[in-house]
Amino acid sequence: MGRSGSCLCEAITYQIPESSLMEAVCHCKNCQKQAGSAFSTLAGIKKSDFSLTGKPKLFVDKATDSGASVERYFCENCGSPIYSALPSQPDVIYLKTGTLDDTSDFNPSIHVWAATKQNWVEIDSNMPQLQKQS
Ligand SMILES: [Zn+2]
Ligand SMILES: [Zn+2]
Structure with a gap:
């Protein structure tokens, strides 16, 4: 089994396992710019x-x-962000989960860079948040 996804034009497709190491929402300004949206959703x-x-x-x-x-x-054909990687974590990728074919089981457990969230976005007060991220 596993989960599948693609960019908008389907030039890029991928498979990931059923479960993620972690799932999060990132409100950093750079994710907003890259996504053209309020935040990015990451696995x-x-x-x-x-x-x-x-x-x-x-x-x-x-x-x-x-x-x-x-x-x-x-x-580079359709512009969909697919994933990010951090040189300090060479064994992990952070998938942009909006590109999953089925997003119904995406279940973030933390919000990061909440300090720069857009004003209209309300984070559930039960949800852990980091104002910044180290
Ligand atoms: Zn594409
Ligand atoms: Zn970010």
């Missing part, structure tokens, strides 16, 4: 469990609030 997946077809383009995002660069992989 941490072991790199060895992530199988990809097609060739995403890499943008190395250096102007981050954390100061650490973020590798942002996206489809």
Whole structure:
């Protein structure tokens, strides 16, 4: 089994396992810019469990609030963000879960960079949040 997804034009497709290492919502400004949206929804997946077809383009995002660069992989044909990776965590990728074919079991357990969330977004007060992220 597993979960499948693709970019909008389907030049890039992928498979991930049923369960993620973690699932989160990121409200950092750079995710907002890249997604063209209010936040990005992420699933941490072991790199060895992530199988990809097609060739995403890499943008190395250096102007981050954390100061650490973020590798942002996206489809250069249709623009869908596919995943991000952090050089400090070489064994993990952070999938952009809006690209999953079925998003019904996405279940984030934390909100990060809540300090820069958009004003209209309300985070459930029972949900853990980090104002920033180390
Ligand atoms: Zn595409
Ligand atoms: Zn972010």
